[in-house]
Amino acid sequence: MGHTCHPEHHRVSGTSCHRRLASLFVIRMLLRVVLLVTISAVAGALCVPAASAAPSAATASGYIVQTGSAEQTEKVAASVGVTPTSTFDEAVHGFAAKLDRVQAARMRAEPGVLGVEEDREITPLEPRGATHQDAPEAEGTQAKPVNWGLDRIDQRNLPLDGKYTTTATGAGVDVYVLDTGVDASHPDFGGRASLDTNTIDTQNEDCDGHGTVVAGIAASTTYGVAKGARVHGVKVLDCNGTGTLSSLIAGIDWVVKNKKGPSVAVMSWSYAGSPTLQAALKRMVDSGVFAASSAGNTGGNDCTALPRASKDVLVVANSQIDDQRATNSSTGPCVSLYAPGSRIVSTVPGGGVASYSGTSMAAPFAAGVAALYKQAKGDAPAATIRSWITDNAVPGVIKGGSVDGTADKLLNTGGL
Numbered sequence: 001m002g003h004t005c006h007p008e009h010h011r012v013s014g015t016s017c018h019r020r021l022a023s024l025f026v027i028r029m030l031l032r033v034v035l036l037v038t039i040s041a042v043a044g045a046l047c048v049p050a051a052s053a054a055p056s057a058a059t060a061s062g063y064i065v066q067t068g069s070a071e072q073t074e075k076v077a078a079s080v081g082v083t084p085t086s087t088f089d090e091a092v093h094g095f096a097a098k099l100d101r102v103q104a105a106r107m108r109a110e111p112g113v114l115g116v117e118e119d120r121e122i123t124p125l126e127p128r129g130a131t132h133q134d135a136p137e138a139e140g141t142q143a144k145p146v147n148w149g150l151d152r153i154d155q156r157n158l159p160l161d162g163k164y165t166t167t168a169t170g171a172g173v174d175v176y177v178l179d180t181g182v183d184a185s186h187p188d189f190g191g192r193a194s195l196d197t198n199t200i201d202t203q204n205e206d207c208d209g210h211g212t213v214v215a216g217i218a219a220s221t222t223y224g225v226a227k228g229a230r231v232h233g234v235k236v237l238d239c240n241g242t243g244t245l246s247s248l249i250a251g252i253d254w255v256v257k258n259k260k261g262p263s264v265a266v267m268s269w270s271y272a273g274s275p276t277l278q279a280a281l282k283r284m285v286d287s288g289v290f291a292a293s294s295a296g297n298t299g300g301n302d303c304t305a306l307p308r309a310s311k312d313v314l315v316v317a318n319s320q321i322d323d324q325r326a327t328n329s330s331t332g333p334c335v336s337l338y339a340p341g342s343r344i345v346s347t348v349p350g351g352g353v354a355s356y357s358g359t360s361m362a363a364p365f366a367a368g369v370a371a372l373y374k375q376a377k378g379d380a381p382a383a384t385i386r387s388w389i390t391d392n393a394v395p396g397v398i399k400g401g402s403v404d405g406t407a408d409k410l411l412n413t414g415g416l
Contacts, residue, residue: 062119064245065107066094066276072112080106086199086246090256091280096246115275119246122237122271146353147223148321149340149365154413156394158323168416170226170371175218176265176289177364178251179211180241182233183349186212188220195233196258199250200243206349207239213356214268216347218364218371223346223353225368225413228375229264237269245274252280256287262374266367267313268294268360272305285312290374290382292316292367294359296330301404303334314370314386316362317401318342319410324399329359331404336386337393338401339365339411365411372416388414 062085067073070089077084077095080103084095096119099107108116145151150164183206184193193215198204206212211233219229236251237243248271255265265284271277285291293307295317302308308315308330318329318341325331326342341362348354366389373385380388390407392414401408 061099062096062244062246063099063104063107064094064096064115064117064119064249064274064276066092066114066116066279067112068114069093069112076107076110076113079110086250088249088253088280091253091283092249092276094276096250117245117274117276119244120271122243122245122248122269123241145222147217147345149217149344149361150223150225152321152340153225153365153369153411156412157397160321166372166413166416168226168372168376169228170219170368170375171228173226173229173262173264173371173374174232174259175215175226175229175367175371176232176234176255176259176263177211177215177218178234178236178248178255178265178267179214179269180208180237180239181206181211181235182215182231183212183347184231184233186216186220186347186349186351188216188222188224188347188353189231190221192219192229193231193233195235197251197254198235199254200236200247201238203239204235206233206235208237208241209348209354210237210241210268210360211235212349213346213354214266214360214364216353217344217361218264218266218368220347225365226371226375229368229371243269245271245277249277249280252277252284255289256284259287259289262371262379263289264367264370264374265289265291266293266364267291267307268358268363270294270296270302270305270308274306277306278310281307281310282312285310285382288379288382290314290367290370290385292363292370294363295332295335297328297358298330299328300330301332302330303332308334312382314366314389316341316359316366316411317406318357318359318362319398319401322399323397323410325401325403326357326359329362331406333405335406336390337366337407337409337411338362338398341365369411369413369416372413376416 082097087095145164151160234251236247291313296302307313318326319338320342339362342357344361393409
């Protein structure tokens with residue numbers, strides 16, 4: 001039994017009691033410290049939190065490996081002992097794979113390897129979403145076109161005349177939309193559209209909507225520039241408008257492998273600093289595919305990212321209905337010209353339409369004009385068509401258009 005002290009009754013015995021209590025308190029605290037130290041030491045010996053552990057050389061990340069030939073691709077993958085997640089053999093030779101740091105270092109030292117780079121992610125150029133409207137019935141003529149951009153690109157100067165007039169329709173030309181996919185069932189494509197390949201996920205539909213908008217501006221019946229062209233959805237971006245370097249290269253590789261006739265590609269995404277992507281873009285254009293790209297939406301000089309950093313691509317900035325440069329349109333010496341890109345009405349998945357803004361809306365106008373050219377004048381080299389488009393563009397009409405060395409020219413159909 002423990003001792004009970006009552007210091008208020010006996011001064012001497014109370015002092016002694018206080019001393020005993022103090023001693024007991026110190027002993028208890030010492031025992032507690034010893035116990036805590038012991039428990040901590042045991043716990044530390046048994047478990048190290050993952051966050052405090054040093055990164056392992058065995059942690060695998062995505063990489064792109066570029067080689068010089070299909071044979072070298074197979075040989076290199078086997079030599080390092082990796083299984084490719086995707087293989088490229090037309091636009092470039094190489095593969096995508098999960099590699100740890102040791103494997104990546106070994107890969108760089110392998111004979112026949114031209115380069116090894118991380119398979120990084122890309123993000124959307126424009127904010128997603130728009131106000132949906134019911135699609136008006138196609139009238140058969142383009143008097144008072146719903147898409148004001150059509151009205152603007154067939155005339156040299158304002159005011160708009162309420163018409164869109166061309167002789168060519170883009171019939172017989174294939175337009176490849178490297179984007180989030182295409183809703184091929186949309187009635188305004190009139191059976192001319194298909195979703196041909198998917199390099200990013202397992203959802204074989206345009207679950208984002210961006211690609212269907214772009215395709216509609218290029219080639220839909222009511223809202224499109226080239227109303228007779230065939231539309232091919234090449235899905236390289238997912239439901240959030242996000243993709244990877246490997247999905248982009250795989251999409252370009254598919255286009256080069258599968259194109260058959262006069263072809264145009266439109267790309268509204270951005271990826272910085274990839275030699276493999278640069279090589280794939282060049283190969284696609286050299287194979288006969290005319291390529292148009294959005295300039296970006298940073299509001300400043302943004303010429304370092306691909307595709308717009310490639311001299312083989314026509315780069316398009318965003319103009320408004322009053323011929324003002326859109327304030328968020330990217331600029332710079334890589335920009336070839338402007339095209340309508342603000343409040344553009346186009347097709348969206350599910351059979352409706354919506355109004356969107358951004359350089360992603362401007363680029364398909366140029367792609368559509370390239371399709372008109374290929375039908376009207378023949379399947380010329382991409383450089384020839386780029387020169388024709390920029391030569392026939394209207395100079396000096398974009399207010400604030402020449403900032404940062406940007407070409408102050410507005411897209412025009414040039415009588416096609």
